[in-house]
Amino acid sequence: MSAVHIILNDFLDDFKPASVDANKMGTLDVGANGQVTVNVPPNNVFKGNTKPYQKQCVVVINMHTKEITLEKLSNNIQVKKTRCVYVYEYVLSS
Numbered sequence: 001m002s003a004v005h006i007i008l009n010d011f012l013d014d015f016k017p018a019s020v021d022a023n024k025m026g027t028l029d030v031g032a033n034g035q036v037t038v039n040v041p042p043n044n045v046f047k048g049n050t051k052p053y054q055k056q057c058v059v060v061i062n063m064h065t066k067e068i069t070l071e072k073l074s075n076n077i078q079v080k081k082t083r084c085v086y087v088y089e090y091v092l093s094s
Contacts, residue, residue: 017044017081036077048079 019042026040030050038046056073 020044036079038079045082046079047082048077050075050077052076 021041024041026038029037029039031037034050036046036048036050040046052075053073056076057070058073060069060071061067062069
């Protein structure tokens with residue numbers, strides 16, 4: 001029997017827009033140096049970072065089997081919704 005390695009992450013956001021479509025899949029990209037980008041349909045982008053936890057745990061209670069499990073959290077991910085940035089070009093004629 002092979003061992004299964006489970007990674008649990010704590011995910012916090014500062015704002016959940018009403019426009020989030022709960023029926024569509026989003027994406028979570030973790031880049032270099034712990035940078036995180038979350039894309040949620042239709043047009044919601046959250047950015048932030050991830051930090052490893054040292055001593056944080058979560059209690060998982062299975063109501064059907066009455067089993068209680070203590071699991072160590074691996075990472076804390078905190079993101080904020082990015083605002084739209086509009087770039088305007090002005091053409092000056094001489």
